[in-house]
Amino acid sequence: MHLIFEGSFLYLSTFGKSVNTSTGVFAEMWKEYTLADTRWGVADPTVVSLEILTVLGGVPLCWYILSLLVKNDPARHYWIVVLSVAELYGGWMTFCPEWLTGSPSLNTSNALFLWVYLVFMNSIWVVIPLWLMVDSYNHIAGSLRAAAKIKGN
Template sequence: MDEQTKQSLLANGFVALLVTGGFLSSQLLLPKRASRKTRFIFTWLAFDALCHSIIEGSFLYYSTFGRSINTSQGFLAYLWKDYARADKRWGWSDPTVVSLEILTVLGAGPLAAYCCYLLLNDVAAYHYWAVVLSTAELYGGFMTFCPEWLTQNKNLDASDWMLFYVYLCFMNLAWVFIPFYLLLDSYGSITAGLRTVAGATAAVTKTQKSK
């Protein structure tokens, strides 16, 4: 097995480990009556919190105060070097990427964990914070790749199927489709709640007028 294959297997295996952690947390923490949809959302949010905190948190550490992934040592730096083959900006601490990661690590990570807490305790405010989190992640994804689209993808390497389909497509599109799904789900819950309130208010008003 060559070094690049080993590096890719370790990187993807570590991500799979975090997904497993999110899934196990949904099985252990949610009540047995929880729906499949709730378990899926909780699994995603738990994984999201772990990913932002551990994987992206390590990137932020290795990419500030004069450091960079390309010049750093350590297990997580080693894994990041594999992703940097697909997008070179992550290797040399691109200022735009690092700026977005500051918001992601310090904001989105804790917020994803907070959404898990709200979902676990069936707090209605979950839907508001899910909208905030999902909107932020969609915006972050756009701002990560839009500069590349405008400069002919000069830092992206799609020459290898692993780099293109797994790293550039799958791992990034997950943060497009799932946040968009969460937006739609919360939109449905919020509008249903507002319709219920509006209906109840109308009924009370009608009753008062009839007296």
């Protein structure tokens, strides 16, 4: 997701100057999303900055976590928490400034844009990281409790 979809946004917003002035399949996909949030069409500096972190930081971290998962290395849980916090922070920094200024770039007058594009599609980036953090917490805490129990015996 980060590499292909958000990477395409980043490419269009830096080399193509903006989604709105670009052409192609990914430009059309992002143009559709800009109907709900216009910042994505004009290469808003805050959004582009967050996507630089997501693509250049999040993508390598995702690949690293996948390699740990393949090896069944429990250290993956630490990195899952790190990535999940980054996802939550990125979502917060994408939308909180917009909410604080009265949401001038968000089109909430259309049910599709509000409930599908803005709420559903962005909730995925909240629900999944929270779920992964709870799962990793259970693994980390369970391991520490088991180690403490062995040490105490």
